[in-house]
Amino acid sequence: MVGSAAAQSPPPPVATASQSFGFDYKDSDLSASAVTRFEMAIDAGTYVSVNIPPIANDALTPTGSSTYKVPIPALVTGQHTVKFRACNASLCSADGPVLTFVLAVQPPAPSLPRIIGTR
Numbered sequence: 001m002v003g004s005a006a007a008q009s010p011p012p013p014v015a016t017a018s019q020s021f022g023f024d025y026k027d028s029d030l031s032a033s034a035v036t037r038f039e040m041a042i043d044a045g046t047y048v049s050v051n052i053p054p055i056a057n058d059a060l061t062p063t064g065s066s067t068y069k070v071p072i073p074a075l076v077t078g079q080h081t082v083k084f085r086a087c088n089a090s091l092c093s094a095d096g097p098v099l100t101f102v103l104a105v106q107p108p109a110p111s112l113p114r115i116i117g118t119r
Contacts, residue, residue: 012079012100019072022056023084023096024065034088040070042082047092050084075103 021040029035039047056069070084081100086093 012102014102014104015072016104016106017072017074018106020056021070021072021082021084021099022058022067023070024060024062024067025086026065028064029086030066033086035086036089037087038068038070039085039087039092040082041084041095042073042075043080047085049087072103077103077105079103 023038025035025038035052037049037051038053040050041047050070053068053070055066057067061067079100079102081098083098084096
């Protein structure tokens, strides 16, 4: 009997504390919905305001949208989740997609390479 292998999902991306999160939002929705801030929740925690973060468009930014950049806050190493939502003066949107990622510590590079010992 030939069975089918279960589809494997790719491992979560690895991030370091020096990187940032990015998310896209349609420019027309920003103005039409009078968005005043975005909020972020990490690991199913409480949402916190990230205001309107700086725009950091890149090759993946869809036409008619902007990519917003939010620094990764101090977290312990390991797997985490983050999600964003948009808010205006009265209401907030539903949760956006969840990003699962692994925060890793990048070790410093070795220094002073040399030859040691005697001949």
